[in-house]
Amino acid sequence: MHIGYGCIAMGDHLMEETKLPRREREKERQRQEMLEAALSLFSDKGYHNVTMHEIAGKAEFAIGTLYKFFKNKEDLYRELMLEKSEEFHAAVRKAIEEQEDEVEKLRNYVKTIGEVFRAHVPAIRLYFSETHGASFNMMAGLDSELRKRHEEFLQNLTSIFAGGIQKNRFQRISDPYYLAISLDGIISAFLFRWIEAPDLHPYPEDPETILNILFKGLVDR
Numbered sequence: 283m284h285i286g287y288g289c290i291a292m293g294d295h296l297m298e299e300t301k302l303p304r305r306e307r308e309k310e311r312q313r314q315e316m317l318e319a320a321l322s323l324f325s326d327k328g329y330h331n332v333t334m335h336e337i338a339g340k341a342e343f344a345i346g347t348l349y350k351f352f353k354n355k356e357d358l359y360r361e362l363m364l365e366k367s368e369e370f371h372a373a374v375r376k377a378i379e380e381q382e383d384e385v386e387k388l389r390n391y392v393k394t395i396g397e398v399f400r401a402h403v404p405a406i407r408l409y410f411s412e413t414h415g416a417s418f419n420m421m422a423g424l425d426s427e428l429r430k431r432h433e434e435f436l437q438n439l440t441s442i443f444a445g446g447i448q449k450n451r452f453q454r455i456s457d458p459y460y461l462a463i464s465l466d467g468i469i470s471a472f473l474f475r476w477i478e479a480p481d482l483h484p485y486p487e488d489p490e491t492i493l494n495i496l497f498k499g500l501v502d503r
């Protein structure tokens with residue numbers, strides 16, 4: 283969140299940036315370099331083991347310049363997480379909107395998440411640590427904001443299932459929101475295992491591997 287997922291959702295960002303005055307573009311470039319340096323250090327060493335001096339050094343800026351952009355490490359971390367989480371959700375929203383059929387929306391959703399995670403592991407680790415309440419809940423406001431965004435995305439998934447049920451693409455076997463939670467939970471389980479042991483538990487290349495758990499279930503009728 284994702285978070286180098288910026289590469290996926292960066293197109294609009296770059297277009298907006300080119301509209302800024304040259305001095306503002308330069309400030310934004312510096313800010314992004316600082317955030318990426320912080321992301322790299324947080325991922326390698328853990329949030330609590332990184333200092334602002336280390337971030338400034340890795341980004342090759344004076345410590346005073348870093349503090350012109352961010353009040354402290356918590357402020358930097360907050361901006362990093364919120365920005366990357368928005369980029370991540372923007373990429374997945376786009377993947378859903380590219381399809382008309384509800385089944386294809388879900389296929390594109392599962393596929394895109396895998397692509398985002400494979401390309402941006404360090405950022406995803408930080409994103410998961412926040413949204414799933416691991417070791418970084420030092421800021422209740424940040425945790426609340428990320429969870430709010432996650433809930434909004436669950437509502438997007440819910441609307442896909444609801445639309446599919448209405449069109450008889452899906453059976454009315456459960457509340458659409460429960461279906462959204464189920465798919466989100468299955469994907470999260472695959473991703474957690476992949477992050478822990480990518481060689482042993484790779485995220486499935488074929489979306490059907492995950493979707494068929496919902497589409498076909500376990501009982502042969």
